[in-house]
Amino acid sequence: MSPSSRTSLPPSSPRSLRRPLVLALTLTVALCAAVAAAYVVRERHAAPVAAVLPPPPVPVGIGTAGRRDVPVRVTGIGTVTPFNSVVVRSRVDGELQQVLFREGQDIRKGDLIAVIDPRTFQAALDAAKARLAQDQAALTNAKLILGRDARLGKEDFASQETVDTQTSTVAGLEAQLAQDQAQIDSAATELSYTRIASPIDGRTGIRLVDEGNIVHATDTGGLVVINQIHPISVISTVPQADVPAIREALAAGPVEAQAISREDSRVLDTGTVALMDNRIDPQSGTVELKSVFPNAQDSLWPGQSLRVDVTTATLRGALTVPSGAVQRGPDGAFVYIVAANGTAAVAPVTLGPISGGVAVVESGLADGQRVVTAGQYRLAPGVAVAAAPAGG
Template sequence: MYLSPSTGPGVATPTPPDVRESAPRKISRLGLGIILLLIVLLAYGGWTLFGAREAHADAPPMPTVNAARPIQRSLVEWDDYSGRFEPSRWVDIKPRVSGQLRAVHFRDGEIVRQGQLLFTLDDRPFVAALNEARARASAARTALALARAELARATALVDDEAISREEVDTRRAAVASAQSQVAALDAVVQQRALDVDFTRIRAPIGGRISDRRVHGGNLVAANDTLLTTIVALDPIHFVFDGSEGLYLRAQRSREAGAAPQVEIRLQDEADYRWKGRVDFNDNRIAADSGTMRSRAVVANPTHFLTPGMFGNMRLASGVRRDALLVPDAAVMTDQARKIVLVVGKGNVVEARPVTVGARVGTLRAIRSGLRPDDVVVIDGVQMAQPGAKVNVRAVRIADAAPAPAPQPDLAPPPSQATLAN
């Protein structure tokens, strides 16, 4: 009820319908609010469950790795060196007498044998000197024969006292002097004969000869003019330097009775095809470099190896030792140390520090830090984290496959080419 201004006091009029609110309308509004609240709660719960399901679906599965126990093998370890080939012998050919060079009897760069004729000098002056010496020697022999006859006559007359003993002694001294003169002239003949022989210059050793340094018609000086050089190629020497530590290890192996083996490869070869043996070590270690100069002898029957060639050499101690081998890819570097991943109890990954040895094909020798019964991760190491669990697929390590052949250092390609017919 309310009072209208147009009416007087005390007169009541009904309340308008748009002002009063019925009870059923209030109840319907309350129910609508409850329904909206339930919809919001259900929507939020659904999104929460969906997000949890997605999170569960995005969780990474436990990684699977291939693991195996290391294999045990007996190894022969090698040490690497580098060096160059040198001739086993070399000679500078120089004339022993002076004269005019008349002929050259070899082709430049060919293989010559010991005693082969190489050069010929004009021998006419030396033949004349030889004939003169022989004539003087013949005259000395005639004088000696006369002195001996006179001595014989004097000796026969001394018994009859027809000649004095002093005369006999004088004639005996004349015989001795004549004998000395003959010996001296015989030596001159021998020297002149040697001069004649020296006009024919022969190879003192067999090997590959260099080019001629003097051509026919030129004058050469005794013991001065270089005519050519010869280097011996079979066998050939390989000279190399090694550190003090490597030298000590080689010495220990020799004390143990092991025969060191030498294998060499050239710069364009992938395998070590040249075999040899160490026959010389220098008498001291160089103070400036701390290295020992050594030499190996290599057979070279085909004369393929040439002095000055560079080569890579490996030296085996000859001692066999047992070692554990794992794939080289399973060994990782962690700062300054080497590690392998080992699967322990409960399939938990553990990082194990190891000391590595030489590479054997695709495998790596482990010197310490690993036991024969350890299970090493050999495939999937990038997915295995130390301290995490993994699924293990047991496999076996194959024996060492040949390592990829190193690419040889080939000569540069030709600068030009032409079409072949």
């Protein structure tokens, strides 16, 4: 192709190229300005709307102040002990022929529980009886001789010395008969010891000696331990500051005691205080109480550790709230009350005893006022509250 045949294009002018670029930039700036203006307008309209919406009520537990009889209790830690406990031992030496109890068996006082070989003791009893019979025969003969000598002495055929000697012989034989009877009683007692009976009502423990073993009166271990657990005792300790209240309660009549599990705070049994010890331990500043419980369900067991609540008085018609409502602050105890408009308010209170999940309010509340019992950590005076759903 020749140069003369090429198509000739007109050169582009700079002005024609700048015009589309300026137009594009103008449109972009206008668009950004519109977006910014829309955002500002939206924020200006949204802010007043958010400011006027009230916060939702705080869900809390709500209870009511009411009047009720409230027991005043003294609490101590105690240990269960048998009402009676006996280590059954042999009182004679011999072979243990029979064991007549089962381990863990409930037995009654007087039940036969073991037998020791009685033959040696039976022989000793028989020998004592034989000596008694022998001496009785000798005494009978001596009395006949004395009677004869006494008649002969009246006729001067026997001397007074002979009569006196025979009288002494009779008296000696009578004393021997008394000694023989004592020997019989002793042998019979020894024989009775071969039959071992339970000295108390109670429950047997683990057998300590098996049949066939030789036992002795000096053995320290014994045959078995019998514990009386119906009723059963609990020895507990309370601070010496509670001594006056307990003494006053004991003077007024029976004092209730509750045995309470330390694991789940369940009431295991209810009994009475039997006595307060006659001294305060100077080392710990505590005094021991002995309480007795029927233990009909075997809920108490010797050696068990538990809590003992002793009722020293009862406050009649006291104003109370659930103990969870009570809060502590720099100025003392207070509760949150629910005002008529549904908001929380602080009410300073003066408290009495707190026990069993109930707090006695001496002043600061009125009967029937609603109080917050849970969820106080989210509250402040004037905050709206609502009852939390059950289980929430």
